[in-house]
Amino acid sequence: MEKSLKIAIKELNFFYRDFKALTDISLDVYAHEVTALIGPSGCGKSTMLRCLNRMNDLIPYSRVEGRILLNEQNICDPDVDVVSLRRRIGMVFQKPNPFPKSIFENVAYGMRVNGIKDKAYIAQQVETSIKAAALWDEVKDRIHESALGLSGGQQQRLCIARAMAVKPDVLLMDEPCSALDPIATQKIEELIHQLKKTYTIIIVTHNMQQAARVSDITAFFYLGKLIETDVTDTIFTRPKLKQTEDYITGRFG
Amino acid sequence: MYKNLNRTQKRRKLSQFIMFGFFRVSAAINGIALLIIFYFLVARGWRAITWTFLTQPPMDSMTRGGILPCIIGTVCLSLGAIIAALPIGVASAIYLNEYAFQGRALRIIRLGINNLAGVPSVVFGLFGLAFFVVYLKMGVSILAGALTLGVLTLPVIIGATEEALRAVPETYREASLGLGATKWQTIYRVVLPTALPGILTGGILGLSRAAGETAPIMFTAAVFFTPSLPSSIFDEIMALPYHIYVLATAGTEIEATRHLQYGTALVLIVLVLGLNLMAIIYRARLQKRQ
Amino acid sequence: MEKSSHTGKSRYRTEKIIRITFFCISLASIATLALITIFLFMEGLPIFKEVSVKDFVFGQYWYPTDEPPDFGIFPLIIGSLSVTGVSSLISIPLGVLTALYLAESASASVRQWVKPVVELMAALPSVVIGFFGMVIIAPFLQEVFDVPTGLNLFNASLMLAFMSIPTICSISEDAIFSVPTELKEASLALGATKWETISRVILPASLSGITTAIILGMSRAIGETMVVLMVAGGAAIVPTSLFDPVRPMPASIAAEMAEAPFRGDHYHALFATAVVLFLFTLLFNLAADHISHKYKQVGASTL
Numbered sequence: 042m043e044k045s046l047k048i049a050i051k052e053l054n055f056f057y058r059d060f061k062a063l064t065d066i067s068l069d070v071y072a073h074e075v076t077a078l079i080g081p082s083g084c085g086k087s088t089m090l091r092c093l094n095r096m097n098d099l100i101p102y103s104r105v106e107g108r109i110l111l112n113e114q115n116i117c118d119p120d121v122d123v124v125s126l127r128r129r130i131g132m133v134f135q136k137p138n139p140f141p142k143s144i145f146e147n148v149a150y151g152m153r154v155n156g157i158k159d160k161a162y163i164a165q166q167v168e169t170s171i172k173a174a175a176l177w178d179e180v181k182d183r184i185h186e187s188a189l190g191l192s193g194g195q196q197q198r199l200c201i202a203r204a205m206a207v208k209p210d211v212l213l214m215d216e217p218c219s220a221l222d223p224i225a226t227q228k229i230e231e232l233i234h235q236l237k238k239t240y241t242i243i244i245v246t247h248n249m250q251q252a253a254r255v256s257d258i259t260a261f262f263y264l265g266k267l268i269e270t271d272v273t274d275t276i277f278t279r280p281k282l283k284q285t286e287d288y289i290t291g292r293f294g
Numbered sequence: 295m296y297k298n299l300n301r302t303q304k305r306r307k308l309s310q311f312i313m314f315g316f317f318r319v320s321a322a323i324n325g326i327a328l329l330i331i332f333y334f335l336v337a338r339g340w341r342a343i344t345w346t347f348l349t350q351p352p353m354d355s356m357t358r359g360g361i362l363p364c365i366i367g368t369v370c371l372s373l374g375a376i377i378a379a380l381p382i383g384v385a386s387a388i389y390l391n392e393y394a395f396q397g398r399a400l401r402i403i404r405l406g407i408n409n410l411a412g413v414p415s416v417v418f419g420l421f422g423l424a425f426f427v428v429y430l431k432m433g434v435s436i437l438a439g440a441l442t443l444g445v446l447t448l449p450v451i452i453g454a455t456e457e458a459l460r461a462v463p464e465t466y467r468e469a470s471l472g473l474g475a476t477k478w479q480t481i482y483r484v485v486l487p488t489a490l491p492g493i494l495t496g497g498i499l500g501l502s503r504a505a506g507e508t509a510p511i512m513f514t515a516a517v518f519f520t521p522s523l524p525s526s527i528f529d530e531i532m533a534l535p536y537h538i539y540v541l542a543t544a545g546t547e548i549e550a551t552r553h554l555q556y557g558t559a560l561v562l563i564v565l566v567l568g569l570n571l572m573a574i575i576y577r578a579r580l581q582k583r584q
Numbered sequence: 585m586e587k588s589s590h591t592g593k594s595r596y597r598t599e600k601i602i603r604i605t606f607f608c609i610s611l612a613s614i615a616t617l618a619l620i621t622i623f624l625f626m627e628g629l630p631i632f633k634e635v636s637v638k639d640f641v642f643g644q645y646w647y648p649t650d651e652p653p654d655f656g657i658f659p660l661i662i663g664s665l666s667v668t669g670v671s672s673l674i675s676i677p678l679g680v681l682t683a684l685y686l687a688e689s690a691s692a693s694v695r696q697w698v699k700p701v702v703e704l705m706a707a708l709p710s711v712v713i714g715f716f717g718m719v720i721i722a723p724f725l726q727e728v729f730d731v732p733t734g735l736n737l738f739n740a741s742l743m744l745a746f747m748s749i750p751t752i753c754s755i756s757e758d759a760i761f762s763v764p765t766e767l768k769e770a771s772l773a774l775g776a777t778k779w780e781t782i783s784r785v786i787l788p789a790s791l792s793g794i795t796t797a798i799i800l801g802m803s804r805a806i807g808e809t810m811v812v813l814m815v816a817g818g819a820a821i822v823p824t825s826l827f828d829p830v831r832p833m834p835a836s837i838a839a840e841m842a843e844a845p846f847r848g849d850h851y852h853a854l855f856a857t858a859v860v861l862f863l864f865t866l867l868f869n870l871a872a873d874h875i876s877h878k879y880k881q882v883g884a885s886t887l
């Protein structure tokens with residue numbers, strides 16, 4: 042399969058007030074691949090991810106420089122319509138955050154706000170998304186009950202289903218498994234393998250094994266800089282830089 | 295499905311724009327209303343405020359002269375109220391926040407406080423009359439009025455103190471207890487000093503609330519007119535809010551004393567809002583420091 | 585060893601005494617509430633030797649000083665309910681929208697200025713607002729609407745709205761503000777606009793808090809005394825238009841108490857009116873409490 046460039050980050054700098062959280066980041070993300078962002082806590086992985094769907098717009102004292110090209114369109118441009126951008130770039134957060142609504146309504150939400158009224162389409166799409174999130178069998182009998190009654194792992198898969206229901210191009214996942222037990226984590230990892238056929242996925246993780254298992258490309262961040270990026274196998278077996286090697290082997294400090 | 299959404303997209307943006315417009319307009323209406331009130335009171339009241347006005351008693355059946363007894367009365371009443379309510383309020387808050395366990399007793403106490411906060415001011419007035427003035431035989435006096443106002447400010451103080459106590463980080467308590475201090479030592483030496491500024495803010499807010507109330511002192515402390523300044527806590531007294539009411543509704547020369555009414559209202563506002571501003575600014579400073 | 589266990593015991597006892605002392609003091613509020621109830625009833629109940637409860641509450645005529653007197657507070661109750669109702673038509677939208685403005689739309693620097701404005705509104709003494717309504721708003725209304733008196737239901741409602749907006753606004757704002765950011769972000773990340781996020785996620789999640797705010801605002805309006813005493817007009821009639829003068833319960837009590845002969849029928853009738861007023865506000869407050877406890881705000885999911 043021909044690799045096609047999905048997102049190109051070009052010389053990106055990001056500031057919280059005077060604090061420079063990202064320095065000169067340039068990174069290419071290819072369609073239908075999983076790109077993992079790794080690095081020690083506070084190195085700017087979440088910040089990077091939140092630049093991609095302009096979630097950082099919510100932080101009034103933040104500022105971004107540089108360009109991020111999504112399908113060759115610069116999404117950092119102030120004229121970009123963030124609302125439709127966020128529809129195209131889905132996000133799954135670290136902590137599962139279902140709305141206090143029914144399971145069905147959670148998944149239907151994105152479609153409803155995007156003006157889709159066709160009930161049959163919504164119902165069918167909800168089912169497809171929940172199935173795609175490998176959750177259907179567990180919830181099919183209580184689809185109209187509150188989503189808050191689900192377990193943490195189920196809630197997280199619901200959030201993934203919710204993100205998929207609006208048919209984004211790209212899925213951003215910020216440590217999606219950090220609040221989950223190994224079994225739930227495994228389910229989500231399997232899910233990521235499936236989803237990669239349809240979506241371009243960028244995942245932040247603290248778990249080296251996870252990055253090695255699920256990703257095609259790994260990018261190592263340190264102190265707001267992108268230190269090294271390569272095919273995952275290469276990064277984990279023959280990293281070019283000492284810093285990277287230290288981090289992935291746990292000799293970091 | 296998402297291809298032809300341009301129209302929807304426009305409509306969504308428009309509704310967002312309109313609703314946020316509503317938000318802004320409502321906020322503006324409040325500000326404007328407040329400005330209008332200030333404008334009239336200041337524009338028509340400031341000329342009445344002279345040295346004589348502030349330092350002389352009323353003269354010629356309250357058609358001339360000043361409001362000194364009213365100022366003194368309001369100060370006495372509100373200070374009295376705070377002296378009565380502050381210790382009780384702070385102690386209640388300490389119990390609720392530091393000692394009490396979640397449970398029915400706590401729930402009922404809170405319910406009591408919430409309902410006390412909701413009692414209409416005129417009902418406080420009647421209660422003060424029936425209980426302090428008549429039953430406890432205090433008569434119409436500073437003492438009865440101050441206690442009535444004290445009851446009224448109790449919930450204010452409890453609320454503010456609880457907020458201040460909640461803001462004390464749990465780690466402080468753990469650190470102190472971990473060093474072998476008892477609960478009370480921890481509260482007394484660590485929690486209260488940390489919360490003190492917040493508690494004082496609450497006290498100031500209570501003071502301003504007490505100073506501005508009229509109905510509770512109507513039957514318990516305030517009179518139309520007394521020629522002399524109070525000499526004991528069992529004296530009747532004049533007070534700013536009641537003075538405004540009397541001049542504006544029952545004076546002998548309502549129209550002729552308008553400037554006195556505006557002047558008195560302005561003095562009361564400056565007093566009450568001054569206290570409030572103090573509290574607001576003080577609190578903002580505290581928050582910045584934390 | 586002996587000794588230390590001894591001090592341990594006495595220390596334990598001191599702690600217990602302190603704890604119990606604080607507990608007793610914390611009962612002061614509820615004890616006062618009980619005393620208020622007792623004394624209101626004690627002074628109010630004797631009137632029911634003269635008139636039945638039904639005639640008192642539903643009696644159409646309030647002529648307490650006539651011979652023979654009429655003690656029917658129905659017009660006063662309607663007066664109270666009507667000013668409360670009309671004022672909430674103004675204060676609920678303004679209060680909630682302002683809260684939304686503060687919590688969701690204002691920038692930090694604007695917020696820093698608008699919040700104190702709301703707090704100052706709350707702090708204005710009621711007698712000053714009553715005075716303002718009397719000398720500024722009343723002549724204005726009289727002129728603009730060409731009505732016999734500017735002291736009427738509408739004027740009182742306006743002033744009461746002004747007084748309950750801060751209550752509604754600040755409690756609603758707390759409720760809105762405490763909706764977890766995660767929920768907000770989840771909605772925005774799905775491509776919802778800010779307004780869609782507010783109407784579909786934030787408002788439903790903070791509904792119980794906002795309801796509580798509204799009820800407490802109305803409770804404040806119904807119990808507010810000086811404003812209705814000074815600007816409602818004082819006629820004990822059931823109003824038929826927005827510009828009729830009315831005599832809400834607190835106004836009646838405050839205006840007549842000073843002249844009512846001590847422990848006469850009129851005096852008892854006023855206390856009984858206060859009982860009715862007290863029960864109304866108690867009802868409002870219990871409802872608010874019930875709602876805020878029963879429908880605890882739903883936060884972010886817990887694992």
Ligand SMILES: Nc1ncnc2c1ncn2[C@@H]1O[C@H](COP(=O)(O)OP(=O)(O)OP(=O)(O)O)[C@@H](O)[C@H]1O
Pocket residue numbers: 057060062081082083084085086087088089100
């Ligand atoms: N809202 C904010 N305001 C100011 N500084 C922030 C904010 N959010 C993050 N930062 C700072 O930016 C830096 C990068 O934060 P970020 O959350 O991107 O790190 P991270 O790599 O995701 O860490 P973790 O693995 O712990 O989630 C940190 O130093 C952090 O303190």
Ligand SMILES: [Mg+2]
Pocket residue numbers: 086087088215
């Ligand atoms: Mg992070």
